Amino acid sequence: MNRQITLASRPIGYPKESDFRLVETPIPTPETGQVQLKTLYLSVDPYMRGRINAAKSYAATVEIGEVMIGGVIAQVIESKHSDFQVGDIVNAHIGWQEYGVSNGDGLRKMDAAIAPISTGAGILGMPGLTAYFGLLEVGKLQDGETVFVSGAAGAVGSVVGQIAKIKGCRVVGTAGTDEKIAYIVDELGFDAAFNYKNVTDYQAKLEGLFPDGIDVYFDNVGGRITDGVFPNLRVKGRAVICGQISQYNLEKPEMGPRFLWNMITKRARIEGFLVSDFAGQHAEALVQMAEWVRQGKLKYRETIAEGGIEKAPAAFISMLKGGNIGKQLVKIADIAELR
């Protein structure tokens, strides 16, 4: 049987495990032009929270009773598609289930010789590309600028800070545990970091850390941390809005101080983006990212939930609450020797 996680009810506030349901269905079989996939790792990501609201979000909402959307690392176990062979490891978008089929659209082959295949959902996948394009294309980061990253120990933020260091920038991050702070400074090479749970006046804290102001703010979090950034932006500063995880699980919209006045005096820019906006450049960027990983310039950690697909809801909820360092994955199965 194929085990799937479906959406049982729309969460109010933080999702609960009971908002999801484990369902058993027959394993789907491939038709001509399709491959049959077996999930090895399932990716849980902040953006998924928006997809399970009734409100319109990035893209199609998951309906009640539907399989949760999401990326996976999977192995081709049967192929009726000329581009894929049995045994291939691919990044696919079949959602939270143990097996799926695909016509090949959006499948990306992974090369285990470059890095562990799990990185295909992390530093060499969507989160890594999000960091790359957000910082360099949206943020237009210039060598030697100052960078502040919220959610700095997560799958995206940890890469943002390291790319900024590669570009010769001064980088400060914030995250929610002392372990994360030690990780990003001691292992990833951020110039400084602080645990946002120990700070009340973010504006003053950032003024101390950036006496000449912030050139690029890479925002994964939103809320009060972000409020503290705008008065500290430099002239021509940029705030790249990648995520707003502090806001996703609120039962009603939060109020905050108005700040647009700062945008005029600073001639500053705020811009949101989706990694899919840069789809045509993903392949090229992955070559660069893989090179940096190989050179040891980009390091990564993964937080991998064991125990199979039934652990996906708990892993998702844990990630939303900051339980992960680096990319949060759920281990579903081992690679099989199929060729």
Added chain:
Amino acid sequence: MNRQITLASRPIGYPKESDFRLVETPIPTPETGQVQLKTLYLSVDPYMRGRINAAKSYAATVEIGEVMIGGVIAQVIESKHSDFQVGDIVNAHIGWQEYGVSNGDGLRKMDAAIAPISTGAGILGMPGLTAYFGLLEVGKLQDGETVFVSGAAGAVGSVVGQIAKIKGCRVVGTAGTDEKIAYIVDELGFDAAFNYKNVTDYQAKLEGLFPDGIDVYFDNVGGRITDGVFPNLRVKGRAVICGQISQYNLEKPEMGPRFLWNMITKRARIEGFLVSDFAGQHAEALVQMAEWVRQGKLKYRETIAEGGIEKAPAAFISMLKGGNIGKQLVKIADIAELR
């Protein structure tokens, strides 16, 4: 004697006339390389509110006892500068006073044959250029897009809407009196407009006016009107932050709903600017603007306070409260026949 208006005290909330003081000083005389100027029209503009706060703003703050900053239309009454002749009409930045001297830096000669000289502080001056660069360079307006303008009957907003019409766009404006609404629709050719004082749910109002969303929002006002825009931005929409007049006179910062989440789903951009950022392109833009004025494609109104320099504080306060249609000026003196 030279009569000047100086800053007597820093306003709390809306400025009061008693925050300013009329001072008499000797008329300054020009040295070699200088011209002596007599003010004809004095410009009062929203940005000046920021300059009389103690807090850091765009540029240097006016200190207590100093002459209020600002642009004027003036006539050269004595010249020791080879580029200027007695009788020349110029746009200058000598502040709120009847006479001043200048070494020529930043002086711009006006040609009364093109349009009345008062336009040099309005549609063919800083406000007109602000509209031009904000809409076309910051907003990157494309033909056929949808545009929403707040403060649409003001010196900047009224020009924004007309340039958008020249570019084949659908334009909706908002302003605070029914007379202003009639003016921008009937005289300036906006496609629609509403009196924001008669609306409580701006988000719903804008949803009705822009069923397919807003491509470019040109914001002179901020606050609750602006809150209603973000959920109505189209994908790749742009909010150009030119002014936040609703916020300038608050005694403490106002709270509003957080909206950055919208920036992600819409891949949208917010950007602030100052017209001085485009100083190198002003001359070229003024040629285009003058051409549009001559062709009748750009219309304008002026609200001119009579009664001399002592009326400047009241005119400034009235403008901050929306008392003007089009550019607010203060008439100081008539042109003299000097050559």
